[in-house]
Amino acid sequence: MKLLLKGGRVINPATAYDEIADVLIEDGIIKEIGSHIAVDNAEIYEAEGLIVTPGLVDIHVHLREPGLEAKEDIVSGTQAAAAGGFTTVACMPNTRPIIDNSILVAGLKHRAQTEGIVNVEIIGAMSKSQEGKELAEIGDMLLNGAVAISDDGHFVNNARLFRAGLEYANIFGKRIISHAEDENLSSEGVMHEGAVSTRLGLVGNPSVSEDIAVSRDVMLAEYTNSLLHVAHVSSKNAVDIIRQAKKRGVNVTTEATVHHLTLTDDAVIGYNTATKVNPPLRSQDHVDALLAGLLDGTIDAIVTDHAPHAYEEKDVEYRYAPSGFTGLETALGVILTELVHTGKIGLMQVIEKMTYGPAKVLGLNAGCLKVGGKADITIVNPGQEWTVDSRTFYTRGKHTPYEGKKLKGRAVATIVGGKFVMKNGEVFA
Amino acid sequence: MAKSNISLKNRDILDLDTLSTEEINLILKTAGEMKNIMNRDIKKVPTLRGKSIINLFFEPSTRTRTSFELAGKYLGADVVNITTSGSSVVKGESLRDTLLTVESMRVDAIVMRHEASGAAEFAAKVVKPVIINAGDGAHAHPTQGLLDMFTIQERKGRLTGLKVAIIGDILYSRVARTNICGLTKMGAEVHVAGPAPLIPRELAAMGVTVHQRVEDALEGADVVDVLRIQLERQKKGLFPSAREYARIFGINKARLALAKPDALLMHPGPMNRGLEISPEVAYGDQSVICDEVQNGVAVRMALLFLVLMGGKNIEVIA
Ligand SMILES: [Zn+2]
Numbered sequence: 001m002k003l004l005l006k007g008g009r010v011i012n013p014a015t016a017y018d019e020i021a022d023v024l025i026e027d028g029i030i031k032e033i034g035s036h037i038a039v040d041n042a043e044i045y046e047a048e049g050l051i052v053t054p055g056l057v058d059i060h061v062h063l064r065e066p067g068l069e070a071k072e073d074i075v076s077g078t079q080a081a082a083a084g085g086f087t088t089v090a091c092m093p094n095t096r097p098i099i100d101n102s103i104l105v106a107g108l109k110h111r112a113q114t115e116g117i118v119n120v121e122i123i124g125a126m127s128k129s130q131e132g133k134e135l136a137e138i139g140d141m142l143l144n145g146a147v148a149i150s151d152d153g154h155f156v157n158n159a160r161l162f163r164a165g166l167e168y169a170n171i172f173g174k175r176i177i178s179h180a181e182d183e184n185l186s187s188e189g190v191m192h193e194g195a196v197s198t199r200l201g202l203v204g205n206p207s208v209s210e211d212i213a214v215s216r217d218v219m220l221a222e223y224t225n226s227l228l229h230v231a232h233v234s235s236k237n238a239v240d241i242i243r244q245a246k247k248r249g250v251n252v253t254t255e256a257t258v259h260h261l262t263l264t265d266d267a268v269i270g271y272n273t274a275t276k277v278n279p280p281l282r283s284q285d286h287v288d289a290l291l292a293g294l295l296d297g298t299i300d301a302i303v304t305d306h307a308p309h310a311y312e313e314k315d316v317e318y319r320y321a322p323s324g325f326t327g328l329e330t331a332l333g334v335i336l337t338e339l340v341h342t343g344k345i346g347l348m349q350v351i352e353k354m355t356y357g358p359a360k361v362l363g364l365n366a367g368c369l370k371v372g373g374k375a376d377i378t379i380v381n382p383g384q385e386w387t388v389d390s391r392t393f394y395t396r397g398k399h400t401p402y403e404g405k406k407l408k409g410r411a412v413a414t415i416v417g418g419k420f421v422m423k424n425g426e427v428f429a
Numbered sequence: 430m431a432k433s434n435i436s437l438k439n440r441d442i443l444d445l446d447t448l449s450t451e452e453i454n455l456i457l458k459t460a461g462e463m464k465n466i467m468n469r470d471i472k473k474v475p476t477l478r479g480k481s482i483i484n485l486f487f488e489p490s491t492r493t494r495t496s497f498e499l500a501g502k503y504l505g506a507d508v509v510n511i512t513t514s515g516s517s518v519v520k521g522e523s524l525r526d527t528l529l530t531v532e533s534m535r536v537d538a539i540v541m542r543h544e545a546s547g548a549a550e551f552a553a554k555v556v557k558p559v560i561i562n563a564g565d566g567a568h569a570h571p572t573q574g575l576l577d578m579f580t581i582q583e584r585k586g587r588l589t590g591l592k593v594a595i596i597g598d599i600l601y602s603r604v605a606r607t608n609i610c611g612l613t614k615m616g617a618e619v620h621v622a623g624p625a626p627l628i629p630r631e632l633a634a635m636g637v638t639v640h641q642r643v644e645d646a647l648e649g650a651d652v653v654d655v656l657r658i659q660l661e662r663q664k665k666g667l668f669p670s671a672r673e674y675a676r677i678f679g680i681n682k683a684r685l686a687l688a689k690p691d692a693l694l695m696h697p698g699p700m701n702r703g704l705e706i707s708p709e710v711a712y713g714d715q716s717v718i719c720d721e722v723q724n725g726v727a728v729r730m731a732l733l734f735l736v737l738m739g740g741k742n743i744e745v746i747a
Binding site (some may be wrong): 118194195197198199200202204206221270271312315316317318319320385 | 446524525543546547548550551565566567568569581590601606629630631632634635
């Protein structure tokens with residue numbers, strides 16, 4: 001089985017490679033990258049005018065299986081990933097039950113391998129049932145395939161427990177992913193605290209809630225010399241705290257979501273529950289700081305925090321709606337439209353933040369094109385114009401703050417292990 | 430009344446942000462005419478005969494609900510009250526379904542009170558009948574704002590250039606937000622003061638001057654609007670005690686004396702006498718609290734008339 005991707009612009013951030021080239025794939029492995037590869041009996045994919053990149057990697061998604069299948073499951077979630085150009089996703093453990101032991105990690109991994117159409121990596125919980133009281137069997141989970149540990153969805157209030165988690169995961173060379181928010185400060189908040197929340201009469205979640213929590217976590221990582229990843233950074237001061245920590249040599253990484261990079265709290269005007277998310281959409285100064293952090297390397301990865309909910313759960317008053325919305329199928333289009341076509345960030349850097357960058361954070365064997373390596377590849381048409389229409393989504397979550405938005409650029413093919421799982425928006429189950 | 434080319438027919442009245450100064454003036458002017466009708470021996474006119482209005486209250490409120498009910502009845506409309514305590518989430522029926530049920534009954538207007546900010550806007554998107562917001566969470570209470578403006582204008586002859594002090598819990602107050610929005614739009618100068626934890630972030634962006642001390646806000650004010658303080662805020666740790674609130678933020682004779690001698694004293698009700706307002710001033714010469722209640726009916730008559738009839742047939746009743 002041979003496949004030749006012909007004449008595309010091949011961008012591989014791991015080696016800073018950006019050339020017009022052919023890519024030859026044989027039996028799921030990249031065989032050769034070079035100009036004018038001559039080969040017999042290969043399937044030819046004309047990639048002229050298109051961009052050939054490593055398969056996109058998203059290290060923060062919620063696939064909702066097991067237990068919350070009304071929102072999403074592995075089939076619908078990985079189809080959405082394929083549709084959006086992602087070949088690897090790492091899913092958070094806040095399911096029902098919580099993924100907090102090795103049997104669940106292994107079982108979920110097995111189900112993902114049999115039912116999923118992209119690579120699924122498993123993140124295990126830090127505390128039993130994510131209750132923040134006792135450590136989960138972190139070592140056993142990491143030895144059975146978990147790639148990181150997180151109580152995402154909750155901040156681990158108990159600093160002693162969080163310290164222990166950091167120290168424990170560090171034995172296995174893996175990161176603790178922190179959902180950083182002081183829950184006393186943010187408890188009733190449903191949007192960013194600022195001029196817009198004041199006008200709308202919605203309870204604000206102040207950015208300082210995130211700053212305090214990020215500070216604590218960074219200090220504990222520094223003190224214990226362990227590995228920390230700060231999830232969905234959204235506040236300007238938190239970006240700066242991480243920037244300074246990196247300068248001191250603290251082994252901390254971080255990610256920003258597509259929505260925090262491209263939307264402000266103005267989106268909440270009108271009380272559309274598709275804008276409700278935690279951390280909340282913040283004001284322009286915070287959005288600007290995230291972009292600066294992305295450009296100077298403080299932020300290692302762009303993620304979606306894809307968090308689908310059933311339609312009826314979001315079809316309620318703003319304060320009663322659950323936080324989170326769908327993101328896998330809009331991410332690349334939004335980033336190309338809002339950050340690349342506007343000249344705010346270069347293509348090479350953006351692709352790095354969506355492939356090699358996140359893969360490095362979790363130590364995944366993904367996110368780069370290399371001869372002899374697995375052929376996980378995304379083909380992008382940067383100029384294709386389209387309009388976001390949630391009715392066409394593969395995900396079960398139909399709420400998105402980008403509904404109706406005109407975008408320029410999208411993935412036109414997704415290849416996992418040498419096989420097309422998506423072509424021109426159509427996913428092959 | 431002079432023919433005007435502005436019409437509020439079929440307009441949802443969700444807040445004062447979305448009403449122009451011309452539209453607000455039209456409502457206030459119409460309210461004046463309605464007040465004349467109210468003061469007749471026989472108050473009832475047939476203007477809204479055949480129209481049906483539902484007061485859909487998800488939060489208990491005797492005052493506002495009764496005011497709307499009388500306003501509708503004075504104009505000849507059929508008015509039905511639905512009061513359901515507790516959120517629709519607790520009740521098990523979604524807000525959308527409750528609204529669709531009410532809409533199926535072919536009502537012309539829904540007057541809605543709900544504890545969630547944005548609930549009125551949600552309703553306006555879901556159903557066709559005109560939505561009049563009778564209070565949504567901490568967001569807006571447009572008829573309260575309009576009746577306060579009407580009361581001030583009636584006594585002072587104008588709104589422009591007046592100094593209005595709003596005192597108390599701004600953070601959780603839809604009355605405060607609505608009055609800030611309406612009064613600044615109409616050219617008044619708004620000053621606020623209250624316990625700092627109850628002053629929302631970046632409030633100055635709404636065009637008001639924020640003071641740390643009540644005394645500074647009161648200085649030379651033409652109008653003092655005192656907000657109701659909910660004791661549950663104290664349990665949340667936002668102020669120390671009722672006693673201390675009364676002592677530091679309560680409006681009493683000495684504090685009111687800092688305002689102009691002819692300053693009006695307002696309160697949206699219901700009052701916690703002896704807490705945010707002392708009885709001596711609440712029932713004193715400067716108090717217009719009872720006027721507010723009466724004007725509330727007139728303003729609501731005006732609004733129902735304008736949104737349901739579009740200002741047509743005003744000659745019949747004037
Ligand atoms: Zn999170």
